Amino acid sequence: MTQATPGTLKKTPLHARHRALGARMVEFGGWDMPVEYSGIVDEHMAVRTRGGLFDVSHMGEIEIAGADALKAVQHITSNDASRLAINQIQYSALTTPQGTFVDDVLTYRIADDHFMLVVNASNIVKDFHWIAAHVKEVGGDAAAVNTSSRYALIALQGPVAKDVLQSLTGVDLSAMKYYWFGTGEVAGVRVTISRTGYTGEDGFEVFVPPSAAERVWDAILQAGKSAGVIPAGLGARDTLRLEASMRLYGNDMDETTTVVEADLGWIVGWKKDEFLGHDVLKRQKAEGAPRKLVGFEMLERAIARHGYDAYIGGEKAGVVTSGTQTPFLKKAIGMAYLPTDRTAPGTEFEVDIRGRRLKAAVVPMPFYKRAK
Amino acid sequence: MSYPADFKYTKDHEWVKIDGANAKVGITDYAQKQLGDVVYLELPQVGRTLKKGEVFGTIESVKAVSELYSPVDGEVTEIHSDLVQHPETVNKDPHGSWMIAMKVTGGQDGLLDSGAYTDLTK
Numbered sequence A: 001m002t003q004a005t006p007g008t009l010k011k012t013p014l015h016a017r018h019r020a021l022g023a024r025m026v027e028f029g030g031w032d033m034p035v036e037y038s039g040i041v042d043e044h045m046a047v048r049t050r051g052g053l054f055d056v057s058h059m060g061e062i063e064i065a066g067a068d069a070l071k072a073v074q075h076i077t078s079n080d081a082s083r084l085a086i087n088q089i090q091y092s093a094l095t096t097p098q099g100t101f102v103d104d105v106l107t108y109r110i111a112d113d114h115f116m117l118v119v120n121a122s123n124i125v126k127d128f129h130w131i132a133a134h135v136k137e138v139g140g141d142a143a144a145v146n147t148s149s150r151y152a153l154i155a156l157q158g159p160v161a162k163d164v165l166q167s168l169t170g171v172d173l174s175a176m177k178y179y180w181f182g183t184g185e186v187a188g189v190r191v192t193i194s195r196t197g198y199t200g201e202d203g204f205e206v207f208v209p210p211s212a213a214e215r216v217w218d219a220i221l222q223a224g225k226s227a228g229v230i231p232a233g234l235g236a237r238d239t240l241r242l243e244a245s246m247r248l249y250g251n252d253m254d255e256t257t258t259v260v261e262a263d264l265g266w267i268v269g270w271k272k273d274e275f276l277g278h279d280v281l282k283r284q285k286a287e288g289a290p291r292k293l294v295g296f297e298m299l300e301r302a303i304a305r306h307g308y309d310a311y312i313g314g315e316k317a318g319v320v321t322s323g324t325q326t327p328f329l330k331k332a333i334g335m336a337y338l339p340t341d342r343t344a345p346g347t348e349f350e351v352d353i354r355g356r357r358l359k360a361a362v363v364p365m366p367f368y369k370r371a372k
Numbered sequence B: 001m002s003y004p005a006d007f008k009y010t011k012d013h014e015w016v017k018i019d020g021a022n023a024k025v026g027i028t029d030y031a032q033k034q035l036g037d038v039v040y041l042e043l044p045q046v047g048r049t050l051k052k053g054e055v056f057g058t059i060e061s062v063k064a065v066s067e068l069y070s071p072v073d074g075e076v077t078e079i080h081s082d083l084v085q086h087p088e089t090v091n092k093d094p095h096g097s098w099m100i101a102m103k104v105t106g107g108q109d110g111l112l113d114s115g116a117y118t119d120l121t122k
Helices: A017-022 A040-049 A069-076 A121-138 A161-166 A208-226 A234-243 A278-287 B029-035 B079-086 B116-118
Strands: A024-026 A029-036 A050-053 A062-066 A089-095 A101-111 A113-117 A143-146 A152-157 A182-187 A189-192 A205-210 A230-231 A291-300 A310-313 A314-327 A332-339 A348-353 A357-365 B014-019 B022-027 B038-042 B053-063 B065-068 B073-079 B098-105
Touching: A017 A029, A024 A208, A029 A234, A040 A230, A050 A089, A050 A208, A062 A069, A062 A121, A062 B014, A069 A113, A069 A121, A089 A121, A101 A121, A113 A348, A121 A143, A143 A291, A152 A161, A152 A208, A161 A208, A182 A208, A189 A208, A205 A208, A205 A357, A208 A332, A234 A314, A310 A332, A314 A348, A332 A348, A332 A357, B038 B079, B073 B116
Parallel strands: A050 A230
Antiparallel strands: A024 A029, A050 A152, A062 A113, A062 A143, A089 A101, A101 A113, A152 A205, A182 A189, A189 A205, A291 A332, A291 A357, A310 A314, A310 A348, A314 A332, A348 A357, B014 B022, B022 B098, B038 B053, B053 B065, B073 B098
16 A cells, blocks of 8 residues: 655645544645545435535636637637636637647636636646647737636535535525536635536535635535535545546546547537647547547446456457446446447447456446436 | 454454464454445455465455455365455454455464554554
């Protein structure tokens, strides 16, 4: 077992709270983060049935502003940011000229000429350098700023999230649609609230000044106590996102996989004239990509994990990118890249699980979809 | 949770309860805490011969896979099949959740007593 070296790891403004709550801490993307408090299964079930509170302050924020900000965002991201109204959010990819992922991001439109990209923790420095260079390439009046240290980010997720957060804010959360955001106060602290998350449940992410992070965290936990809200760590966040079929950068896609291969064609603005990698993606859309990310279920009793090889007819045919035994569905599920002509639901293949080849079958995603 | 005085322990966090030539083997409370929620257990066939330190099975939590190491030399005489069906019991009662029973043929040197093991996990 590898011991973390906490001295060299970054800490979020809620680090002391995690210690006090008895969290088990792990290194994640250079940060000392809580992996679990009461246990992954307990926290996963709490989010599916009640509510869970996550510290995701390690996520990064990069803002792009200036008269030509839209032009810059359109150049560096795959989705069509011109379709965003002010206070609206979209899922998108920061793409290479090869159509692969520098990162996957959420694009927030703060004003006509001001955007914020929420990026993965382990990619903050890489993304910022990439964005700054490519924004400069577009020219005109636009500049990128890494504002990650200005925000703690707290996610309240689950069926009770809206009622619990509403008890602490004057912002009308019922009027806030999925993938929209607004500003206001939570527990007397000036914040940005967005109706987003990474769990497959309804929920909110609250951008808080770091100095007020503990105050907001404590207020939400206290307000949610009687409704069964508990703190939840990165372990449950991973099983929840996988059940909801949300991709994880570094596992399910990276700089070697294209947006089309990751089966995320819906985050490409196909009508856009230009963005980095658009020619590759348009060609793959028209002609088909050689491989595609699929969801699967194990047919034999075993758990497939990230990096295990997939076989078809005795030949290595692909690789598992994510896999676990899911607490809510109680099945061994995962995602894998397979040859595109072998990705129809029901297609059987084998996973090499520590030397044994065990049967799996392609299933439609998402594995889990909440009742509306 | 305290570590029973009539068990011996390994540095890999297995426990073994030796009764004459017979032994039962499981994992410690420390090990189950490190693993988190156990969801899968794979155990060897009855009759398999094991050397001390040899892998006899696999335990998986939601998050991770770990191998199980034999604390002594011997032959597997029984596997705990109820535990394979309900592996989450390992989290609730690690020191009551034996995994395999063995006929011990050697390798008992170097095992830790409960005091030494408690110190190891501090």
